[in-house]
Amino acid sequence: MGQRLRTFRRAWTLTWLAVLTNGAQTWGQAPVPTEESECRVPRAMAAVRPDDDGPPTVIKVGVFIVDIVKINEATESFTADFAITVRWTDPRLAAASRGSSLEDCILRLDEVWHPGISIINQRLLRPRGPDIVKVDEQGNVEYQQRYYGELSSPFELHDFPSDEQMLPFRLVSPYGPSEVVLKGDAETTGRAPDAAIAGWTLIDVEDAPHLVRGEAFGREFTFTAFSLRAKRLFGYYLWKVFVPLTLIVAMASVVFWINPKDFGPQMGVSTASVFTLIAFMLSLNRLLPRISYLTDADKFILGSVVLVFLALAESVTTSRLHQSDRGPLARRIDLHARWIYWTVFALIVTTVVFT
Numbered sequence: 143m144g145q146r147l148r149t150f151r152r153a154w155t156l157t158w159l160a161v162l163t164n165g166a167q168t169w170g171q172a173p174v175p176t177e178e179s180e181c182r183v184p185r186a187m188a189a190v191r192p193d194d195d196g197p198p199t200v201i202k203v204g205v206f207i208v209d210i211v212k213i214n215e216a217t218e219s220f221t222a223d224f225a226i227t228v229r230w231t232d233p234r235l236a237a238a239s240r241g242s243s244l245e246d247c248i249l250r251l252d253e254v255w256h257p258g259i260s261i262i263n264q265r266l267l268r269p270r271g272p273d274i275v276k277v278d279e280q281g282n283v284e285y286q287q288r289y290y291g292e293l294s295s296p297f298e299l300h301d302f303p304s305d306e307q308m309l310p311f312r313l314v315s316p317y318g319p320s321e322v323v324l325k326g327d328a329e330t331t332g333r334a335p336d337a338a339i340a341g342w343t344l345i346d347v348e349d350a351p352h353l354v355r356g357e358a359f360g361r362e363f364t365f366t367a368f369s370l371r372a373k374r375l376f377g378y379y380l381w382k383v384f385v386p387l388t389l390i391v392a393m394a395s396v397v398f399w400i401n402p403k404d405f406g407p408q409m410g411v412s413t414a415s416v417f418t419l420i421a422f423m424l425s426l427n428r429l430l431p432r433i434s435y436l437t438d439a440d441k442f443i444l445g446s447v448v449l450v451f452l453a454l455a456e457s458v459t460t461s462r463l464h465q466s467d468r469g470p471l472a473r474r475i476d477l478h479a480r481w482i483y484w485t486v487f488a489l490i491v492t493t494v495v496f497t
Contacts, residue, residue, distance in 0.1 A: 181247035183235070188255050191321060192232045198323045201257045202229040204330025205311045205368040207347060208288070210339045213309070213372070215297050215431035219265060220309050222370075225288040227330035228259050236281030244277040251275055251285060257322050262314045262365070267291035302430075302437035303379035304495075308348075308369040318362040331368065341378055345371040382429060383439060387446045390419050391487055394453040398480045402464035402472040409461075412454040419450050438494045445490035449483060 192199055204227040212221040232255060237243040251273040261267060270288040277283050295309050315322050326349030333347055349368045394415035400408050423443070430439060456479050460472035 180242045181244060181249065183244075183249065183253050187234055188253055191255055191317070192230075192234060198319065198321055199230055199257070200323050200325060201259070201315065202325050202327035202330075203227070203259060203313055203366060204327035205313075205347060205349075206330060207333035207337050207344070207370055209334065209337045210309070210342070210344060210370070210372070213307070213339060213342065215299060215302075215433070218297055219292050219294050221290075221292050222309070222311075223288075223290045224311070225286060226259065226261075226311075226313070227327065228257065228285045229282065229327065229330075230257065231280070231282050232277075233281050235277050235283065237279040239281070243279045245279055247277065249275050249277060254283060256283075256285060257315045257317060257324075259313050259315055261289070261293070261311060263294045263310060263312045264289075265292040265294055267293070297431075299431050299433055299437050300435065303374055303383075303439050304376045305437075306371065306373045308371055311368040311370075313366050313368075315364045317364060319364050322364055324364055324366040326366065326368070333370065339372075341375050343373045343375060345373060347371075379429070379439065383426065384442065386422060387419075387443065390415060390422065391446050391449055393418070394450040395480070395483050397453055397457040398476045398483065400457075402460040402469065402476065405461040405465075408457040412457045415450050416454055419447060423447070442490060442494045445487070449487060449490075453479075453483065 206225045206227070208223040208225065210220060210222050214220065233239060235244055235254065237245075254275055254277070256275070267289045268291050270290055271286070273285075273287065275283050275285045293309075293311065295307070297307055299305055313324065315324060328349075331347055331349055333344060337344055347368055347370050349366070394412065396411050397408050400411065402408070426443070431437065436444070456475065460475055463469070463472040463475070
């Protein structure tokens with residue numbers, strides 16, 4: 143009995159060894175795929191432009207503004223949330239050329255040739271999505287990326303606070319004009335209907351349809367630009383700057399209706415106007431842009447300051463004339479000063495508003 147059991151176990155073991163040996167041979171002889179994956183693009187293709195010896199590759203570029211978060215005149219910058227769309231055609235990626243379609247594939251940007259579009263006026267931009275591209279059966283490639291951050295912008299503030307600014311999005315490709323042509327894409331350019339920022343009206347996004355060349359580092363680059371037109375809302379500054387200053391100017395003009403013999407009341411009104419003006423100007427520091435040239439608001443403020451101090455000088459002059467027994471002359475000066483004062487103020491307002 144024991145002998146039979148040992149024989150059975152030996153036969154069972156040999157049977158499993160045979161099965162395992164045959165299985166290993168079968169697995170070792172299994173066919174190994176030698177063809178490339180359907181979603182794989184040859185690496186050499188990503189380094190060479192489509193039709194490298196032919197005409198420039200047409201690149202369609204669009205900028206879509208999601209929101210404008212901040213506009214800072216002091217640092218000449220603005221913060222934006224936006225997306226760029228870059229589209230071109232690569233016949234090598236078409237289904238007819240490859241024998242299979244890439245339409246359902248997820249490809250990284252560096253796996254295909256691309257024009258290398260970057261934003262040249264960026265300061266602190268962060269991409270908010272993956273660098274992937276879509277390719278259809280005809281070989282049309284589309285790349286989209288959303289950005290959030292700060293971009294630089296030169297501001298023209300002579301008309302402040304009724305100015306209109308162009309917030310630029312300047313794009314550059316490292317390829318020269320003989321290699322790529324950048325064109326604005328109307329289908330992917332625009333702004334979200336609810337895009338807004340306090341104190342401004344966002345009008346529209348405009349693109350530069352012409353080709354711009356630039357040279358740096360001993361070679362040519364291709365540039366194009368999009369601009370968001372933004373108009374400042376004048377009403378805020380009307381009630382915060384212009385109306386209060388007008389009231390201070392009106393308060394200073396009261397001295398022309400006070401008899402020159404009443405030196406105390408005249409000086410009281412004049413000095414109160416001056417102190418009120420100084421305190422108000424200190425509060426304007428956070429409202430006015432810090433620039434080296436005069437804006438329309440600066441001209442209005444400067445004109446108002448000069449008028450208030452002239453009213454103070456006039457009150458001192460007429461009081462001295464009255465004390466020197468020249469009262470009739472002092473009263474005539476007060477009469478003329480009334481209309482001269484407001485005429486000059488009207489000229490200041492006209493210069494600021496209508497020029």
